[in-house]
Amino acid sequence: AQSVTQLGSHVSVSEGALVLLRCNYSSSVPPYLFWYVQYPNQGLQLLLKYTSAATLVKGINGFEAEFKKSETSFHLTKPSAHMSDAAEYFCAVSAGLNAGNMLTFGGGTRLMVKP
């Protein structure tokens, strides 16, 4: 079985500051990992994904995440926050081949950006 834990349901940063959103996963098989962003009243949009190639993954809007197997982590970072980054962020793990690649999501982290 797979699970995802996102530490911090709310994170507040100042505009221009570093963004760090934490994600730890549990998986019985080598995982595929995803970060999605959700703006109010919208669906989820893929930011980036790890598929066992490079451990440092670059995504859209300046976000990146590093897969660390030893720490079972996939934290999301952005060097400089922008007001438009305020949204809900979800980390997810794929269950893999035998389950039709359903996603298991964490509880989400709401990012607030202060001017």
Add this chain to the structure above:
Amino acid sequence: GAGVSQSPRYKVAKRGQDVALRCDPISGHVSLFWYQQALGQGPEFLTYFQNEAQLDKSGLPSDRFFAERPEGSVSTLKIQRTQQEDSAVYLCASSPMRAGGQETQYFGPGTRLLVL
């Protein structure tokens, strides 16, 4: 191009009423998923289709929930005798390939269901 669309966007139902939620996936996408997102929580898997075949329905919370995709494109999620605990956002997602784990799922905007 057109993304995943869902209708209605909002639905208010009286307890005990039946509802039907529609999902139009991206054209040609083989896989289709339904998720339920309760307020303040992450989405939770409900069911999965590969073309018209429902290969996994392990996430459906009760036998009041039923999903179909008869022609391998549009899908409908039906909830019978709605209860207040069914209030949530129902998300549909599609992906171009069959099972593979690493495939990106493209999400629709969701249907927000409120049961009074």
